[in-house]
Each structure stands twice: as structure tokens, then as C-alpha cells.
Amino acid sequence: PLKKLTDGLLNVASPEDRKEAAAFDINRDKSTVSVTVVGASGDLAKKKIFPALFALYYEGCLPEHFTVFGYARSKMTDAELRTMVSKTLTCRIDKRENCGEKMEEFLNRCFYHCGQYDSQEHFGELDKKLKEQEAGRVSNRLFYLSIPPNIFIDAVKCASLSASAANGWTRVIVEKPFGRDSESSAALTKALKQYLEEDQIFRIDHYLGKELVENLSVLRFSNLIFEPLWSRQYIRNVQLIFSEDFGTEGRGGYFDSYGIIRDIMQNHLLQILALFAMETPVSLDAEDIRNEKVKVLRSMRPLKLDDVVIGQYKSHTKGVVSYPAYTDDKTVSKDSRTPTFAAAALFIDNSRWDGVPFLMKAGKALHNRRAEIRVQFRHVPGNLYNRTFGTDLDQATNELVIRVQPDEAIYLKINNKVPGLGMRLDRSHLNLLYAARYSKEIPDAYERLLLDAIEGERRLFIRSDELDAAWSLFTPVLKEIEERKITPEYYPYGSRGPVGAHYLAARYNVRWG
Numbered sequence: 001p002l003k004k005l006t007d008g009l010l011n012v013a014s015p016e017d018r019k020e021a022a023a024f025d026i027n028r029d030k031s032t033v034s035v036t037v038v039g040a041s042g043d044l045a046k047k048k049i050f051p052a053l054f055a056l057y058y059e060g061c062l063p064e065h066f067t068v069f070g071y072a073r074s075k076m077t078d079a080e081l082r083t084m085v086s087k088t089l090t091c092r093i094d095k096r097e098n099c100g101e102k103m104e105e106f107l108n109r110c111f112y113h114c115g116q117y118d119s120q121e122h123f124g125e126l127d128k129k130l131k132e133q134e135a136g137r138v139s140n141r142l143f144y145l146s147i148p149p150n151i152f153i154d155a156v157k158c159a160s161l162s163a164s165a166a167n168g169w170t171r172v173i174v175e176k177p178f179g180r181d182s183e184s185s186a187a188l189t190k191a192l193k194q195y196l197e198e199d200q201i202f203r204i205d206h207y208l209g210k211e212l213v214e215n216l217s218v219l220r221f222s223n224l225i226f227e228p229l230w231s232r233q234y235i236r237n238v239q240l241i242f243s244e245d246f247g248t249e250g251r252g253g254y255f256d257s258y259g260i261i262r263d264i265m266q267n268h269l270l271q272i273l274a275l276f277a278m279e280t281p282v283s284l285d286a287e288d289i290r291n292e293k294v295k296v297l298r299s300m301r302p303l304k305l306d307d308v309v310i311g312q313y314k315s316h317t318k319g320v321v322s323y324p325a326y327t328d329d330k331t332v333s334k335d336s337r338t339p340t341f342a343a344a345a346l347f348i349d350n351s352r353w354d355g356v357p358f359l360m361k362a363g364k365a366l367h368n369r370r371a372e373i374r375v376q377f378r379h380v381p382g383n384l385y386n387r388t389f390g391t392d393l394d395q396a397t398n399e400l401v402i403r404v405q406p407d408e409a410i411y412l413k414i415n416n417k418v419p420g421l422g423m424r425l426d427r428s429h430l431n432l433l434y435a436a437r438y439s440k441e442i443p444d445a446y447e448r449l450l451l452d453a454i455e456g457e458r459r460l461f462i463r464s465d466e467l468d469a470a471w472s473l474f475t476p477v478l479k480e481i482e483e484r485k486i487t488p489e490y491y492p493y494g495s496r497g498p499v500g501a502h503y504l505a506a507r508y509n510v511r512w513g
């Protein structure tokens with residue numbers, strides 16, 4: 001197991017291997033791991049980070065000696081933090097099992113320190129408390145920055161100068177947004193690098209931790225049948241779709257200065273695209289994978305305004321229920337033009353993908369919640385069945401759908417003979433529905449990513465050159481939209497979004513799936 005740890009290959013190991021490795025490693029060097037959640041009083045910490053840490057503890061994936069610290073300005077005692085955290089913990093992993101005892105054990109390892117984000121003195125006090133818990137063992141420290149971006153640098157500076165691990169590793173998980181454009185992102189990276197080395201920075205994109213996104217490489221590179229088809233020769237278009245059936249509820253303040261292109265497309269959807277379209281990496285090593293992702297991102301054509309449609313949701317009444325407009329949010333200005341929906345056509349100018357449209361669509365307050373990758377294949381040349389039966393099967397090309405959420409699934413649409421004496425074809429699905437095939441609960445993305453950060457596995461985190469390439473693609477069009485004050489197309493809350501998205505797709509001969 002230790003070999004796997006040091007190889008950085010732990011992601012290919014089972015939870016049992018991970019448990020064994022964690023135990024082996026910890027017994028070997030008597031080290032400790034402390035996770036400090038900076039911004040512990042906030043929404044993300046409560047909703048995702050503490051529950052993910054508990055799930056890892058429950059699964060036995062955390063080292064024997066670990067401690068969790070909450071850090072924020074809000075006044076709280078350890079007991080109050082524990083009460084706050086306990087409200088969001090569930091026995092998600094095995095709902096029938098009563099995990100109360102484990103919860104108690106976990107909560108007893110949680111502590112709180114109240115401090116300012118720009119105070120070295122307060123981080124120094126945290127350092128003392130961390131040392132008490134570490135009790136002379138080798139200290140490894142992970143800081144999770146779950147705070148608004150304007151205070152990232154202050155917190156990194158104070159944490160690194162006053163609370164770095166004395167004799168083990170210090171790592172920092174940074175939450176998006178990583179800037180608003182190429183310039184601000186480069187400035188953030190430069191500022192972070194004043195205090196940290198690149199290999200200490202873990203830029204999180206939680207979509208990379210989703211089970212089906214992680215499975216993309218397995219699907220492509222460990223099945224003979226997909227990779228040979230994975231090119232312009234057989235693929236007509238690729239669609240990356242993100243849709244939510246609720247608005248910006250509660251996050252309007254943040255959202256209004258970013259918008260959907262920065263919130264979803266430039267990171268979550270683009271990361272999926274890079275994994276989907278990259279060449280075969282030399283190995284599963286983080287650097288080899290990230291090298292390939294950067295290459296594909298750098299081969300992309302800068303996005304043109306002509307290839308972008310933006311929208312914003314307006315209020316809508318359905319029966320007795322009224323749904324608000326985006327601008328009804330008190331934290332959003334009444335005349336805001338911030339897009340809550342966008343569709344875009346992107347192209348990769350390399351030999352594998354030349355001319356294949358990669359269509360992205362992302363929106364809030366739409367008619368459903370889903371995240372999907374849809375791969376539409378070309379028509380069968382000289383289709384025998386069309387010629388013989390004159391059917392309109394010409395429309396029915398194969399389509400591979402990777403449903404990231406909800407109801408995780410991979411299915412392939414094929415043409416099939418309807419059983420019977422006649423000859424009639426219809427479209428059927430070869431269907432891998434995860435809930436039917438796998439009985440175990442799928443881990444939350446934050447669990448996987450936190451565990452990887454603790455283990456030093458960087459494969460699912462964004463390297464700074466990837467980030468630069470991603471911003472280069474979107475920055476010019478974002479500037480143009482803002483400078484020209486482009487008015488978004490309004491769509492009713494709960495609808496399918498602006499019709500402009502359909503015209504954009506039609507221009508490239510595509511129908512949204």
C-alpha cells in the first residue's frame with residue numbers, strides 16, 4: 001500500500017487499499033493530518049466540506065491521527081462548531097446503519113478558532129492549537145480556503161507565514177473563482193506563488209471529482225470500442241450540457257459579478273471537454289494527464305461573440321406559484337445584464353477534432369436539473385436500411401450519452417429491429433444505469449477531492465497553465481459582452497431557455513439532446 005501512496009497512484013486503489021495505506025503510512029512515521037477549513041461558518045463548509053470529511057472518516061479513509069479545525073471571524077466555541085457541523089452530517093453512506101457513534105467520534109476531533117483572515121497573530125494562535133493536537137508528531141497541514149476570493153491572498157499569506165507545518169507538508173485548497181479573466185487570474189496566481197509553491201496549491205473544480213467525469217478516461221482508454229471512434233471521422237458533434245431547475249437563490253451577490261460563463265463554462269464544462277478530447281496521456285500520473293489537457297485547451301480556437309448566446313431568467317407564474325426573475329434577488333441590481341444562461345460553439349483546431357462543433361449549454365432556472373455529455377455520431381454511409389425500406393432512419397444516428405447527474409448513467413442509442421416477422425427498426429438504448437448496476441452509494445465529489453489533496457494526488461486539480469489556457473479562451477468574448485453591454489435574451493423561469501440556443505446549434509447542423 002505504501003508503494004501505491006508514494007507512486008501517487010492511490011486513485012486506482014480501492015477504499016480498502018486506501019485504508020490500509022493510510023494506516024500503514026501513519027504507523028510508519030507517526031504523522032498527523034490537520035484540515036483547517038478557513039471560512040468554516042459559511043455555506044460551502046457546512047453543505048459540503050464537513051460532511052465530506054465525515055464521510056471519509058466513516059469510510060476509514062482518514063489517517064489515525066487527524067484533526068479538523070474551523071477558522072472564521074464568527075464567534076464560536078468548539079462545542080458550538082460541533083453543534084453547527086452535526087446538523088449537516090448524515091449517515092449517507094449506509095442509510096440503514098446508525099452512524100451516531102461515528103459521528104460523535106468525528107465531532108470530537110473538530111475544533112474551532114475565531115480569527116481575522118488578515119491577521120498573522122490570529123493564525124499564530126491557530127498554529128499553537130494545531131501543535132497541541134499534533135502532540136509532537138510529524139505535522140501535515142491542509143488549509144481549505146472556503147472564503148470569498150477577495151480575501152484569498154490575505155488568508156494564504158497569514159496561514160503560510162504563521163501556521164505552516166513545521167516538519168511535514170502544507171497544502172492549500174483554493175475554491176473557484178480563480179479570477180474573472182486572464183489578467184486577474186494571472187495576478188491571483190502570482191500572489192499565491194509569493195507564499196506557496198505550485199505543488200502546494202490545489203485548485204479545486206468539483207466537477208472533476210464527479211464519478212462519471214472520472215470515469216471518462218476509463219471509458220475511453222480501457223475499452224477498445226470507443227477510442228477508435230473518438231475523432232472527427234466518426235463524431236459529428238459533442239454537447240456538454242449543464243442545467244439547474246433553480247435560480248441563483250442566496251448566491252446572487254457572488255453570481256452577479258461572475259455570470260454563468262465564468263461560473264460553469266470556463267471551469268466545469270471546459271474541464272470535462274478537456275478530459276473528453278485530450279490525447280492518450282503517457283501515464284495516469286497527474287502531470288502526464290494535465291499536460292494533455294493543456295495541449296487540447298491550447299489548440300482551441302478563441303471563442304467568438306457570434307458563437308455565443310446569452311440569456312437571463314425572468315419571472316414566471318405557473319398556476320398559483322410565482323417564480324422570481326433573476327433581478328428580483330435583492331443582492332442583484334435591477335438593470336443587471338449578467339447572463340444566467342449561455343450556449344456556445346467551440347472548436348479544437350487539431351487533427352483529431354478539426355471542424356467538430358463542441359456545443360456547451362449552461363443555465364439556471366431551467367426546466368430540469370442535469371449535467372450530461374452527449375456524443376452524436378455521423379450517419380452510416382450508404383445506409384442499407386434507408387435505401388431498402390425508405391425509412392427516415394437517416395435522422396437516427398448513434399448517440400452516446402454520459403449522464404453525470406442525476407441518476408448517473410451511460411447509454412448508447414442504437415438502431416434495432418423491432419421483434420416480429422416484419423422488418424421495422426426503432427431506436428433503443430444499451431443502458432448502464434449506475435443505480436441498477438452498483439449497489440454502493442456514489443461518493444460526493446468533495447470526498448474524492450479532499451482525500452486526494454490529503455494524499456497529495458494532483459490529477460483532479462487544475463494546474464496554473466491549464467487555468468491560463470482556459471481564461472485565454474473565454475476572456476476576449478467576456479470582455480466584448482461586457483463592453484458592448486449585450487442584452488441577454490430573457491427566458492421564463494422553468495423554461496428550456498432562450499430560442500437563440502437552438503439557432504446557434506442549427507447553424508452547425510446540431511439539435512440539442
Ligand code: NDP
Binds near residue numbers: 039044145151
Ligand atoms: P460564504 O459567502 O458563505 O463565505 C464563507 C465565510 O467567509 C463566511 O461564513 C464568512 O465567515 C466569511 N466571509 C464572507 N464574506 C466575507 C467578507 N466580505 N469578508 C471577510 N469574510 C467574509 O461563501 P461560501 O461558503 O458560499 O463559498 C466559499 C467559497 O467557495 C467562495 O470562494 C465560493 O465562490 C466558493 N464556492 C461556493 C459554492 C457554494 O455552493 N457555496 C460552490 C462552489 C464554490 P465569517 O464572517 O465568520 O468570517
Ligand code: BG6
Binds near residue numbers: 206244263371
Ligand atoms: C458551482 C457553481 O461551482 O457548481 C454553482 O458556482 C452551481 O452555481 C454548482 O450551482 C453546481 O454544482 P453541482 O455539484 O450541484 O452540480
